[in-house]
Amino acid sequence: MAGHRKLIKKVRFTRFKQFNQVTFEFRPSNVTFLAGGNNSGKSSILHGLAVWEFCKIASLMERGEDAFLAVAEGRQGFGLGDDEFSPINVPSLKHLWTNLKTAKGDTDPDGYTLKIRCEWDDAIEEKHLEFALSLANDRLFIKPISSNLQAGDHVPTAALLPPFAGISAREARIVGALRRRRIGEGLAGAVLRNLLLDMYQANLRERERLRGEKSKISDSDLRRLRETDPWELLQDALRRTFSAELIIGDFREEYHSYINVQVAKGDVEGYKLTRWPKYNPKDLMVEGSGFLQWLSVFTLATADDVDILLLDEPDAHLHPTLQSQMVEQLETLASRKNKQVLLATHSSEILKTVDHQKIFQVRKDRAGYLQEDHQKVGLLAGIGSDYAPKLDRVRKTKRILFVEGSSDLSVLKEFANLVGIEWHESWIPWQSTAPHKDRSHVFRAIGDEVPGLVAYSLRDRDDETLGTVGPNLEDKGFNPAPNFMARKWRRRYIEGYLIYPRALAEAASVPEEDVVTMLRDDFGIAIGETFRQTLAPSAILDVRAKEILKKLKVSAASVASCYRADEVCDDIVAVLKELDSFAE
Template sequence: MIKRVQFTRFKQFSQASFDFNPSSVTFLAGGNNSGKSSILHGLAVWEFCKIASLMERGEDAFLAVAEGRQGFGLGDDEFSPINLPSLKHLWTNLRTAKGETDPDGYTLKIRCEWDDQTEEKHLEFALSLANDRLFIKPISSNLQAGDRVPSVALLPPFAGISAREARIVGALRRRRIGEGLAGAILRNLLLDMHQANLRERERLRGDRSKISDSDLKRLRETDPWELLQDALRRTFSAELIIGDFREEYHSYINVQVAKGDVEGYKLTRWPKYNPKDLMVEGSGFLQWLSVFTLATADDVDVLLLDEPDAHLHPTLQAQMVEQLEALARRKNKQVFLATHSSEILKTVDHQKIFQVRKSGAGYLQEDHQKVGLLAGIGSDYAPKLDRVRKTKKILFIEGSSDLSTLKKFAEVLGMDWNEDWVPWYSTSSHRDRSHVFRAIVDEVPGVTAYSLRDRDDEILATIGPNLEEKGFKSPPNFTARKWRRRYIEGYLIYPRALAEAANMPIEDVVAMLRDDYGIAIGETFRNAIAPTAILDMRAKEVIKKLNVSAAEVASCFRPDEVCEDITSVLKELNSYAE
């Protein structure tokens, strides 16, 4: 398992080191352009350097004895691991020239470290660019003859499948993946696995008429093709059918998909169902298939998945992660999975999430950091946090309508609205909001938060005399308040204000409230402890029926008509903002 990766002048990493846990799956998360994909690309380039060194210089090309040897050159058309406009884009800020600390011109470096049983191993490559020719050489290694070096494979989001796929060799396969066209080699990978399975079945059968039960059981539990087919049956009620392929006769690889009812390892096709070509399956099926084809392959130790959740339904995303983790443990593989999917991140253990940021990277230490990550906290593109850094005040509120309504009430009461409150829209509970708040405090110490939410269908007994939520213990500098009425619109159902906002006679409004909602509004309307019918009424329906906005109604109130709860919240907001 790779435990450390170091980059020098690679893409946005002028100098960076990343330490990874030996867990089977690491989830790389972070904002756009944070470096998630660059970590995967760097590992893919390291793998390319390893293969190129082996091909150019032989078996001892990157052993410890190779240190000090001259590098070798490749044309830009031979570089295949990732797709780039030019090789200069491998270098930070496109600067390939050597500096004072780079006497030999090898300015880009990628180093991997891993554990090999009882000893830590490392292999580092350096790259140089001259006249569009890429030079590679190993500059540090403690490998000895017989040491096993991890095999790494990159899989970008699925694309590139076509109706006809010819047999292609390893170098061209790597180029297709590097170009982001993993679909263009999917049939090749499936054919390799299928043919290997047939050879193993023939070996196990020997001179007998069939494979023994014990051998068949072991084959189904370990063979890549068997594992892939089993996962397909359980996930999609489907199997793959690989057509005969003889290189001296066939030009293209034929792969079809059959579907039906599954019982154990057997699939019975649905009546009158005709298998279809792989290409016509949905993008989610093909994305899933490409991931698990690589995940089951025996010749891959470290799998790099760049947004494998693309095209997948949220339910299938969670299932894919569960299957990947089980498969990685069974096959002793390491998986790096870069994702933006909240469906994936919210279900996995926070200790498996590796947050990548320009200011640093590492595994999440506490669960509340996962909540913050999902809310976009920690992203390098978070303008809302920029305001919080200046004002140190956050107002958690359900929506922009609630905010504009409060501002109108403040205007009616002659109160100033402090614009230092940065609105953070959320319909979550106070508890979930407090997790977000803790994540924000990790970024911006000294922040004060005021959290205001609707009661909705919760019982009135959950609210204390000062609108506090009973049973909820707020963290320091976090004030939690919940409206006594079902929602803020409940404080707007005052006939005179409604009539003025809707430009209709007050008698018509009174009649509507009485006849349609069974509500009669009296002098107790503005009291904190109002009649139950007022506290529980579905006021949003009234506002909607009158075709007016909540803020328009609030602006029509007079100071002596504003409810006590509204006044107390506004006073409290002003006191915290001082």
């Protein structure tokens, strides 16, 4: 079965949610990470595929095995009540349509205005199946409008899993339609015990078959079972990840009302878990949200009857370390069982670790796989999001000023005013403690969106040697890049330019003599005429000025506001002049 799975490579939406007319092309690889800003359409892609899957199932139930074969084109559609629609949760069915407009236009031959088409490769040719939907009098009408499927062709099966919710202490046995409705409502937890029971019972039947008349399963059969059976794979992953196993209670439909699932924990050796001394298994419900989220994802991932997993933020509730582990395990499972996974995420932990070629960026104006690694940095910085007002300002001014601390900008503005150098608000501040190399990746990613972009990047020297700073504050450790000026303070950090005794005393409201004494006795420095100069004494260049400000209980901005023009250091003036010269 796994070797014959059909993986979707192209999806076309017409008037579905925010997609008025758009086609998405996916690589039929095992895992694709859908990324983008809020409201960009990541979840809508998954929802659209879930609706397509629902149309497929409904057509089979209503019209039989040939419902969407090529011979079915031209048939009349069939109607369903709004209470029968189960794949996703919407306030009303009209919310499936772009801008809530369900009526046909001048170019529509009938009322079937919403369309979803999927394409995949078969052994011989490309296959496709397209459904159209219409809404009339609160009834949803569905019909296949395009297909080249023949009898015997396998159609991909997709399953949507939203973030985990809805678990309760009592879960009864429920049928497929109700299960789909619960998941569509965002209550995957309400059917988790059902899914686990199905897998467990299938495993028992397979074990019984393999055992046959023998007293036990042969070693070779047991090895194959452990490598392929969904229940075995799930339990093995639980042992390796959480040192835990699931215990499914006896369930007979004519006797039991609820499904009993407990979690046991202990020491793991190979495929064996030995419970900790005096440990009592606990009901599944009392486990943490991270455990339950992980379990719901992998229950679906290991199931044999699903070709395409649609995972909507499966990293929710998971610790960053577990997020990375989940992705690694998902990729292994998907590859082993030849599944396709479309995973929508906002997690920076996931996106920064996976190969950029697996990331599919979704935006309102376009979508596609990232072409270069630096685009990941831009994606993590929110580039392309509708909710990034800072980027809107950058688009207008084409200038970015990278600074390390929140007070750096206030200090520079204060000094610019003092020495009479114009401060240009066209420099849009971007706070980052990252090195110039990482900042340059952000610059390149934004530059893809904003032609003519210029960046000025200021970093503290910290514990790096003076030899890493050039005559004009160039960072010698960074290769020059066009329109990206990398500068490093000659002093340990910007606060090193703020230790002039008179200004410190005024900001701290203490006598200047007390400040001079403190600098001498506690920090081993004396401030003289050379303080302003670029090549000040090494004791001043290396002094831990942040500790001085902390001891005096003053902020960098408050000290800068107490300076006089003739006290501002030469390095500060050089930076301000350079910012002025490159401003627009």
